[in-house]
Amino acid sequence: MNIGDLVVRKSYGGDVTFRVEGLQLDAAVIxxxxxxxxxxxxxxxxxxxxxxxxxxxxxQAHIKAHQTLSRLQQNRMEQAERNREGLVQDWSAAQQEPAYFEMPGKVLHLDGDPNYLKKSMDLYEQLRVPAEGQYVHESAMADTLYRLLPKVRPDIVVITGHDGVLKTRQPYDLYSLGSYKNSQNFVSAIQVARQYERHLDALTIVAGACQSHFEALLRAGANFASSPGRILIHALDPVYVAAKASFTSVRDTVNMSDVLHNTISGSQGVGGVETRGSYRVGLPGLNDLSTLKVNPSAV
Structure with a gap:
């Protein structure tokens, strides 16, 4: 057996596929x-x-992922139609249908796993969500956010990677952050983000991973977090929540039913609080500058 091999666990009936990340004597990190x-x-x-x-x-995860992606794309088409109808009503004196441009919310995505980060960035691109991603170990996320937030100035921050209830803490106490592998690191990162922007509608924070301390992440200032039921969450669940916030109008709140029921892991995987979206429409439509005929006027 070598690093990079795909494996399943006999004791769990082969229910989840892993990649070997490290080997030491007779044990493996997967x-x-x-x-x-x-x-x-x-x-x-x-x-x-x-x-x-x-x-x-x-x-089941693949089926739900496809359904969720289709639903997000359908929501985008419905939103475009609402934009068109609303602008036609507001622009009733116009001789023709007004053109507009879109400003979806910008995402800064910090991920403790490089493979998940790549999958996440591919999905942001597919959904046309403006996003910047960084592979950062969970323990360094707070310092990284302190440095990046003033530079990137995102509307939405995703703080994710790996987590879980520690087997070594027996009996474990689910109320204690000490019972989780990385929940304390996520809490520290959220606190840095909230020091930068305290208003929940000015900066939307999506935080957590598998079995994370859901309540502690919300208390620290996350808008959406995992995992209410301390279950495994799908690698792309944080991306779907961020995309939903990115393309929800600033006039509306993110549809909580969509977040709870249409993410891959469901209502026991992700939850949150009422939050306004980050999407804006601009007028008039942007011109193709290469076609403009301009008479220079500045001296």
Missing amino acids: KGTEFRLIADSPVDDLIQVPYEPQSAKTR
Whole structure:
């Protein structure tokens, strides 16, 4: 067995596929390929697989991911039609339908896993969400946000990576941050972001990973967080929430039903508080500057 191999765990019935990230004597550090889960496992509990098998959980996640993506794209088309109808009504004296431009909310995405970051950035591009991504270890996220927030000036911050309830803390206390692998790091990063912008509608924060301390993340100032039911969340759930906020009008609040029921992990995976969107429409439509005929006037 080598680093990079795909494996499943015999003791869990092969329900989740992992990639081997580290090997030490008879133990391995493994990361989920679809779920934001990091774990250690005895090597003899691992079965190497030549490709990612389609377990029932993986198949269900793929189906839900496709449905969620389709729903977001459908929402975008409906929003474009609402924009057109609203502008025609407001611009009733115009001889023709007015052109407009869009300003979706800008995302700064910090991820503790480079593979998940790449998947996330690909999805932002597919959804046409303006986004900047950084691979940052969870322990360095607070310092990184302190440096990046004034420079990037995002509307939405995603703080995610790996987390989980620690097996070594037995009996564990789900109320204690000490029972979680990275929830304290996420809390520290949220606090830095809230020092930068305290208003929940001026900076939307999406935070957490698998089994994160949902209540602590909200108390620290997150708008949306995982995981109310301390379950595994899909790698792309934070992206779907951020995209929803990015393309929800500043005049509206993010549809909480969509967040709770249309993310891949569902209502026990992600939750949050009422939050205004970050999407704006501008008038008039932007010109193609290469076609403008301009008479220079400045001396």
